[in-house]
Amino acid sequence: MLAPRLRPTDVWPGGATGSGTWQRLSRQPLVWVGVGLLLCLLLFAFAGPVVWHRGVGIDVAAILQPPSAGHPLGTDGLGRDYLYALMRGGKLPILSGFATAIAATALGLAAGLTAAFAPRWEAIILRTADAILSIPPLVPILIIEGFFGVSIVTLVAAVVRVHWPSTARLVWTKSLVLREMPYVDAARAAGARETEVIRRHVLPNAADTIIACFATQFGNAVLFIALATMLGAGLGAANNWATMIATSQQYMYDFYWWLVLPPGIAFALLIISVFLLCEGLRRALSPRAQAGGRLP
């Protein structure tokens, strides 16, 4: 469904080389959906509060109003405009999600490549990764939450610590295959240093694995941080989408739907947009992957 339907007679522009990537990328309508969505969300979270600046103070007369012309998303329990709260609340999930995903993917990539190309480190890295993977990810987060509140930095660090092993394992398995490739041997025979070989031959061919890892990491990171924030391991009084869901729980016995729906939808839109972008990128970078391996 997410791929333009490919017939055997179709020819991707540019073939399997780097050129033509942009054409392949721009041809997929869903990539544009993803880009558009992400841009909208970024504008919403970062430019929004500046443009739509109202209802900052507590207005007891206007508490819990359903959506209206003046307040498109209604008001919350303290009379503040909910749309404004939603806009302000976006910075944290977006920034922390990207930060965590980038850090976890980078760390996992480094670990996986090291394990595959530096045999001395292979055993240690894999053992550590397996050890971290076998401890339920919820455990360290719960301990942190149960004992002390932390700053967003420590939370990001904790999530990265828990999530890098899965990427490392995937990169490692892929590298095992790639390092047996003839072009790697040829490069080594031509005298290239190991890091050169990795940079020029292994990385580009592992690109679709890496991008897939990033997409998963992003989704997991955003939801994980949201969960941790909801359970209290977040940050003081800072308002973000997750705390908005948490406070809306107080009102769950009455039908205050405008308090509950927007933050969740925002989360979903964020994750979906990045997912679509990554999927499109993956397919553009390696047309074979898109066709499920059936294109020559």
Add this chain to the structure above:
Amino acid sequence: MIPYVMRRIVQAVVTLVVVSLVLFLVMKLYGGDPGWIMLGRFATPAKVHALDQALGVLRPWPVQYVDWLRQLFLGGLSSAFAVLPPTILYFVLGGGLGLVLAVLVAVAQASHPGTWIDHVTSVGSLVFYALPSFWLGLVLFLIFAAQLEWLPLAPPGLAPGGQGPLGWSLAMMLPVLTLALTSVSAWSMHLRAAMEDALASDYVRTARAKGLPERLVLRRHVLREALLPLLTMIGMSFPVLLSQVIVLQLVFHLAGIGGLLESAIDYRLFGLLLNTVLVIGVITIATNLVVDILAALADPRVRFG
């Protein structure tokens, strides 16, 4: 086979020990002084010291660690075991429903590729994958309990109590449904890939050439072929499903291990918190072990990796 199983069991035990050590260290380093906490307003250094002495927290740490483990076996885990049944129930019901839905979706997608059914369910899967599970539960509650009033407002307790069996079952439906919907997306994507692989194979082509009706092809050949990947996938999802159950229980104040965790956090019962976290860790490590052993049984490559 046996050497692999032995190795995995040893690994699991080692991980368990490491987890328990880490938990113990966290408790000692960050738990604060129990005497001070318990005496509160009435604390004086002498009284705190006396209480600590009586509580046994001034002994060398290895001694305390061993003692902690001992009391775990002697009944420290009783509260955790008491709340296991509802947790397992959520797990089984939620996972079961999710599985049924995933199979239905995957079959529909594989048998009608490229049609609106395929597109709609794919989009739906993606959406459910991206939605936070606790939010989904909240929304379902809002719609079905708060607004439509089809389902009761009160959360189900440990056993059908004041609500009676019918009320309790109805109250269980929301968390179960949330769990199912959360798992469907990932599972149906995996299943669909497995089924597509099976559909492209030669024996399916033969079956179709023989004139076998499509639904028999699906049932007799494709599903059977996809069964193994399905089992592996279910096995791998156990730990994730368990954390989902715990999360739901935590967020919605349900009875179960998550509920126990919540009480421990709310009332600052550090000992209970640690014991519960340890139990959760044990269950996860145990399920990982079982899954790995089953995977090794099914796929010989795993044993020699």
